[in-house]
Amino acid sequence: MDLTPVGIDIAKTVFQVHYINQDTGEVVNKPIRRAAFLEHFSNRAPCLIGMEACGGAHHWARKLVEMGHQVKLMPGEFVKAFNIRNKNDAADARAIWLAVQQPGKAVAVKTEMQQAMLALHRAREQLVKFRTMQINSLRGLLAEYGEVSAKGRASLDKAIPGILARVADRLPAVLIDTLREQWAGLTKLDEQIAAIERRMREWKKDDRAVKAISEIPGVGLLTATAAVAMMGDAKAFRSGREFAAWAGLVPRQTGSGGKVNLHGISKRGDTYLRTLLIHGARSVLIHANEPGPWIEQLKKRRHPNVVIVALANRIARTIWAVLAHDRPYQKGYVSARPAGTASVS
Template sequence: MKLTTVGVDIAKSVMQLHYVDAETGEIVNKPVKRVAFLEHFANRSPCLIGMEACGGSQHWARKLTAMGHQVKLMPGKFVKAFVMGNKNDAADARAIWMAVQQPGKSVAVKTETQQAVLGLHRMREQLVKFRTMQTNSLRGLLTEYGEVMGKGRPALDKAIPGVLERLVDRLPTILIDTLREQWNGLAELDKQIAQIERRLQTWMKKDNACKAIAAIPGVGLLTATAAVATMGDAKTFRSGREFAAWIGLVPAQTGSGGKVQLQGISRRGDTYLRTLLIHGARSVLFHAKEPGPWIEQIKKRRPLNVVIAAQANKMARMIWAILAHDRPYEKSYVSVKPV
């Protein structure tokens, strides 16, 4: 049975729908209030519903899927190419309706647990950013008074007590007290980050998929939990290469007239997961006792950053293979193409 295709532009209060009525052939582009959105689809036969992967899309995708509809979430960059004329809700819904009918990799619909794990990652990332900003702010402000400290958090913690003691007679008390409070606030951020990591560790111990891929060299707590939560169902990807391409770890291509040139990595997909894999690959190259003959050979032919990207690509493929085929990591395993 051919499903009716519906494009949905999500908003806070009013959703815009675009579809072609199967009986009359009429092009329908109408707004539906948020409170009546699910009721509208509850009374319809199964549809193919396209939405942009944006805030709230995962929630609506889970609800519509439970009703028997097929939902395809698409990156906003993919949908933008189909927007014609002025940009408004009606044009966006029409563009989504056109985009959902095109071949392309969709964004995985995640469970509430997977989305909760990603929420922990996002909050941890924000706290780390705040901590870095606050550290740099303290260092920069104290430089204005002739106090220069080394880079890094340990250097700051070691030097700042003496710095404040030297400045206490030169600067107003209100500034000295504020600087001390800001420095003490770094310890509080450390506690919050550590607490989030402990919660991720607890979830990882209960999840077999996380424990399986954590055995891969270069894949730690953050990479394992983020990969499982971001990927969703591994079997939605046809191969490990497709998963690596989905997160932007394959070369970008350009060219015409049959001549294609390979460039640097495409950097598409999830930036956070790609960053974790790159850091993990770098740790394998610099800290592994036995990186392996494959790495040793490619290091002789390619620059260091290319080797790191290649190792990250290999790690992504191994993650997919372990999750898709439900098998443990084997260091000596050799992948052979089926005859």
């Protein structure tokens, strides 16, 4: 059955809807209030609904799927190519309507549980940023009075009692009290971060997919929970290579006249997940006793940073294989093609 394509530009209170009435051929581009949005689609035949993957999109996608519609969430940069000239709600809805009819990789609609885990990651990431800002602020303020400590949080915690004692005689008490409060605030941030990580570990115990990929070297608590939540359905990706490309861990390409040039990694996809994968690969190279012959050979001929990214790419592909094929991680496993199968480039 051919589904009527519909483009929806979602917002806080007014949603813009664009489609062509199949019975009359009329081009419909009209605003719908938030309260009447679901009612408008509850009485319609199944449609192919396109939306940008922005704030609130997953919530509305789940509601529309429950009504029997097919929903395709798309990255904003993919939709932007179809927005011609002026940007407004009507033009955005039309651009989404054009984009949803094009072939392209859709963003998987996440469950509420997956979004909840990502919310924990975002909250933790924000707290870590606050903690880093607090530490740098303390260092900068103390450096103004000639007090400099060694690098690292442990060095700062060890040095700051003595520093505050030395400057207490020549600086106002209100400043000393404020610096002590700022230093004490680091402990509170540590406790908040630890509490979030404890909740993640509790979720890990109940999630089979997170437990499975946690066995992969370089995949810890943060990487495992973030990968499962961001990926959605692993089978939405055709291969591990496609998942690695989605994470931005493949070379960026430019070319003309039949010649293709490869550059650094594309850095597309989610920066947070890509950062976790690269940190995990770096940890494997630093701490692994036997990293394996593939890594050893690569280290002889390529820069260390290139080796780290290559290993991160391999970890991403391994994560996809474990989840897509629903089997445990096996060290040294070699994927073999069935006899008579032609290779696909």
